[in-house]
Every structure is written in C-alpha cells, then in structure tokens.
Amino acid sequence: MRDTSSDDRIDHEVVIVGAGVCGIYALHQMVEHGVDATVLEAGEDLGGTWFWNRYPGARFDSESVTYGYSFSRELLAEWDWKERFSGQPENLRYLNHVADKFDLRRHMQFGVTVERAVWSEAESVWHLHLDDGRNLSCRFLLLAIGLLSAPTRPRYEGMDRFAGESFHTYDWPEGVDLTGKRVGVVGTGATAVQLIPVIAQQVGELTVFQRRPNWCAPLNNGPISPEEMAEVKTRYDEIFAICATTPGSFIHGPDRRPFFDVPREERVAMWERLYREPGFGIWLANFRDTFMDEAANAELSEFIADKIRERVDDPALAEKLIPKDHGFGVQRVPMETGYYETYNRDNVRLVDLQETPIRRITRTGIETTAESIELDVIVYATGFDAVTGAYDRIDIRGVDGQALKDKWRNGPKTLFGMLTQGFPNLLMPTGPQSASASTNFPRAIELCVEWCTELLTHVRDRGATHVEAAGEAEDAWDQHVRDLYGMMLMRKAQGWFTGYNSNVAGHEQGTIRYLVYNGGTPKYRRLITECAADGYPGISVR
Numbered sequence: 001m002r003d004t005s006s007d008d009r010i011d012h013e014v015v016i017v018g019a020g021v022c023g024i025y026a027l028h029q030m031v032e033h034g035v036d037a038t039v040l041e042a043g044e045d046l047g048g049t050w051f052w053n054r055y056p057g058a059r060f061d062s063e064s065v066t067y068g069y070s071f072s073r074e075l076l077a078e079w080d081w082k083e084r085f086s087g088q089p090e091n092l093r094y095l096n097h098v099a100d101k102f103d104l105r106r107h108m109q110f111g112v113t114v115e116r117a118v119w120s121e122a123e124s125v126w127h128l129h130l131d132d133g134r135n136l137s138c139r140f141l142l143l144a145i146g147l148l149s150a151p152t153r154p155r156y157e158g159m160d161r162f163a164g165e166s167f168h169t170y171d172w173p174e175g176v177d178l179t180g181k182r183v184g185v186v187g188t189g190a191t192a193v194q195l196i197p198v199i200a201q202q203v204g205e206l207t208v209f210q211r212r213p214n215w216c217a218p219l220n221n222g223p224i225s226p227e228e229m230a231e232v233k234t235r236y237d238e239i240f241a242i243c244a245t246t247p248g249s250f251i252h253g254p255d256r257r258p259f260f261d262v263p264r265e266e267r268v269a270m271w272e273r274l275y276r277e278p279g280f281g282i283w284l285a286n287f288r289d290t291f292m293d294e295a296a297n298a299e300l301s302e303f304i305a306d307k308i309r310e311r312v313d314d315p316a317l318a319e320k321l322i323p324k325d326h327g328f329g330v331q332r333v334p335m336e337t338g339y340y341e342t343y344n345r346d347n348v349r350l351v352d353l354q355e356t357p358i359r360r361i362t363r364t365g366i367e368t369t370a371e372s373i374e375l376d377v378i379v380y381a382t383g384f385d386a387v388t389g390a391y392d393r394i395d396i397r398g399v400d401g402q403a404l405k406d407k408w409r410n411g412p413k414t415l416f417g418m419l420t421q422g423f424p425n426l427l428m429p430t431g432p433q434s435a436s437a438s439t440n441f442p443r444a445i446e447l448c449v450e451w452c453t454e455l456l457t458h459v460r461d462r463g464a465t466h467v468e469a470a471g472e473a474e475d476a477w478d479q480h481v482r483d484l485y486g487m488m489l490m491r492k493a494q495g496w497f498t499g500y501n502s503n504v505a506g507h508e509q510g511t512i513r514y515l516v517y518n519g520g521t522p523k524y525r526r527l528i529t530e531c532a533a534d535g536y537p538g539i540s541v542r
C-alpha cells in the first residue's frame, strides 16, 4: 500500500473511534498495512462492550471458541478459553492480551470522546473535535463504535429524586454491594435475564419490573477442560469454516427441511435434544421455517412455553413469563442460566407492568398504579438506542454540512452498512445494515474490517483521496435490506432489531427502522467480495 501518511496537512491517515472488538482489529489491520492510525476511545481502557458491561452474569451467548479472533494462528494456539460461554472478566482479559501481544496500545488514546466530525470536501479531510478541547484531522474516519453502546434509561417522572443508588447495567458501579438489599430491576431483556439469577442469590429482596416477557432458553454453560481445549485447537479451521457457512456465523446452522414434512414426534424429539444442548441451537439449529412461517413458529413457541410452565412453580406466574405478542426466536433469544427457577425463590417477585404500570419513581422506590415498592437500589436493564444511537451521539457532518443524524432520521441508509452517501471516507465496519448487526460479532467484524481495509488500500493505491457510495447503489442496498425484513416474522416484533425503543423520542412503536441485515453472512460475504473483485461498482473513488 502506498504510504500517504507523510501528508503533513493531516494529523492521521486514519482515526478509528472505539477500542472494542472491532476497533482493536481495525487498528491491527492498519498497523499491518503500514497506515498511520490512532484509536480514540471514550472509556478509560480498551474492550468496548466487555469494558463497559460489568454487571454480574455478563457473558457470551456465542460459543467462546467461535468468538475469538481467527486472524492469528499463534493467538489461537496460546489462548485457552475456560468456559463454553466465557464471562466478562475473562473476555476483557482476552482483548487486553490481544492488544498487548500485537503492541496496539501505543496507538490508542483513552478517555476521549469525539463530539464532532466535519467533512471538508475541498481538502478531502475529516476534522474532529474532541471533548478535551483538541481538534484532529484525518483522511479516513473509521467508526468502530458498537451496536449496543448507547444505553437508554426510561423516562419516568421522579427518576432524579430516588435517594438510593440507581444505575443502568451498562454503567455498573465499581464495588457496589447488593448484599441483603432491596433491589429492583427494570427490564427483562437479555441483560436482565443474565443478571437476575445471579443477584437473586445475594440480595435481600429482588423485585423484577417486567413490561413484556422475552422468550429465553437455557445456555447450558460449563467448563472447558484443558484436554477439550487442546482438541479444539486442532479443529479451529473446521470450526471457523462451519461458522462461515451459517447465516449468523454461529456454530449452529438451520435445518432446511420443510417443517411440516418432518413428523411431529421427530420435531419434538429434536427440540428436546436442542433444549438440553449448549448455546443457540434451539434457536438457530431449528427449522428455518420457524423464522418465516407463523404455524411452524406457533408450534415451536408452544413447546418452549411448556418448558417455562414446567420450570416455574406458580402457574399464573409462568403465564406472565410467556410472551403472547411474538413467537419464539423471531428476535435474538436471551440465553439463561436458572432464570425461570429464580422466580421460585421466596425473595424474588415479579411485577407485571402490563397490569400495573409504573407511575413514577419516588424518593424511596417505585410507585406503580397498584402500590409503592420500597427499594435501596434500582437497576435499569432497559437496553440501548441500538445500532444508530452511537452514531447519533456524535455530530457527524458530511458534504454541505448535512448531519448524519438528519439523513438517518427515519432509519439508516447505507451501502453494505459500511458506507453512506454524502459522507465520504467514512467507514463503518459494524454499521447499520451490515452483517455485523445480526451475527456472531467477531466473525462479521473480521469480514467487514478486512473489506474496509481493502477498499482503503484500493483508494490509496490509486493516489485517490475520496471514496463515497453512489446514491443508486445505496438505494438498491436499502431496498434489499427492507425486502429481507419482509420475509421475516421479526418485522412484527417490537425490539431493537426493528428499531423500537420506548425511551428514545421517535423510536417508539410505529414505523420499522431497518437496522440489521437478515440475508445471512454467506450471502453478505459473496456480495461485498464480488463488489471488490469487480472494481467497486456503485462506489466512487477519485
């Protein structure tokens, strides 16, 4: 690659925002290609998701051995995963190990937030303004800012009045001690489902405020023995090859037999087996039809509902925990360890907000339409302004000063999720409508970061300074993304996959925001690889 970093009119050839799984790999790629790059990270250290999400119980829902980076054989050979689904502390250790091994820290700056990024068309340069008052310029701006990194709290009256401790799971305070306390958890998404069974064992009383239940399934976690790990190391090529063929880049691929061609007893036997197996199999190794066919989905949902009924002692409570507004697996399934049994404990209580909504937060707790519940601690497990939220929080100005937030007001529009017209030299390996938003994250990240790096190389090798998606190519991608939603039962569910978030103005129930690519990674890989091989049609380079 031609070295243009000697251009002394700019501070860096590439600025990468975010030092999580994506930013770390993007930096590694830049270093490998001899490109001058710096990483700006808002957190006080690297790790992204695994730096921030320190709530008890935080762990992978994809198999650890499929989650690590695949780019270095040496790294694969020297790292031993200890658990099938590794926990946050270990995951953070892993990312630190990677950064140290490849000597990446010296290119990283921590505790800095990019407030504004303004494109200069005349100079083909991005000008950044940081919260510490500095200005930085760069030719390319690579945003590795995550999909679920803009946490959202509810908008209840009185939240500031609460005299106890309250925090979002994303901002779990260092050293908080819940022992013996009266704790309220608001929310029952994937985060809450990991958190609740762990803290229930420690707190005095736990009250769970549930607005809508989710379909959850057992994680079936366990240790990985040294012998097993040694055996995995001989099979990494095979493991990653399997992930490359499945829609979500997970180890689990769908059963493509027509659902109703398989006898019911066989279907049920398969579900019984999958329910006992580790990980996403019950969701992703299931019949493909369950994602698209209402009747197939209803039958599977009833199977899972019966499992919940078996596991929860109080039948009325079990019914409250069973979703009635969407079917199993139409959205990402929260994976749990003893979640349903937790409601059999004497110190745990569910408040159904559909029956008795929260009225306000008071100085001493939470007031619903039926009662006042006294609490020492309130935990908001209330999710994220997903996928586009992190972009909205930076004032990004493209050609003619257009704000990205305005362009995406009614939902994002991109080419492959990685470029967006009117914002030249902006690269988004985990952008909205990219494969990253719906898959086993690191697998898609490697693919997308490598594609962005190749594109950057292509631009620089031509002595060009400007790369931008063409409007027609972007329209076609947007239509493709929308068409895929049209085939999925997911489009009928309220959740972050359809851009729903009651805590963000404009993202409430109503119109779908087409945030994720549902075509599967193999197809996505083929389309982006063909585009590169064909000399980047639909992308202008000058």
Ligand code: NAP
Pocket (backbone or CB within 6 Å): 059, 060, 061, 062, 148, 153, 154, 155, 186, 187, 188, 189, 190, 191, 192, 194, 209, 210, 211, 212, 332, 335, 353, 381, 382, 383, 384, 496, 502, 503
């Ligand atoms: P989420 O799935 O969006 O869940 C948020 C929860 O908070 C929902 O139960 C929601 O209820 C509730 N809620 C939101 N606002 C509320 C309000 N104002 N009043 C009452 N309840 C409210 O968020 P999440 O649990 O953080 O998970 C997000 C995603 O993160 C997951 O889908 C997954 O992709 C990822 N994640 C992964 C793992 C892992 O295993 N590796 C773990 C955690 C999270 P409604 O449903 O009614 O809106």
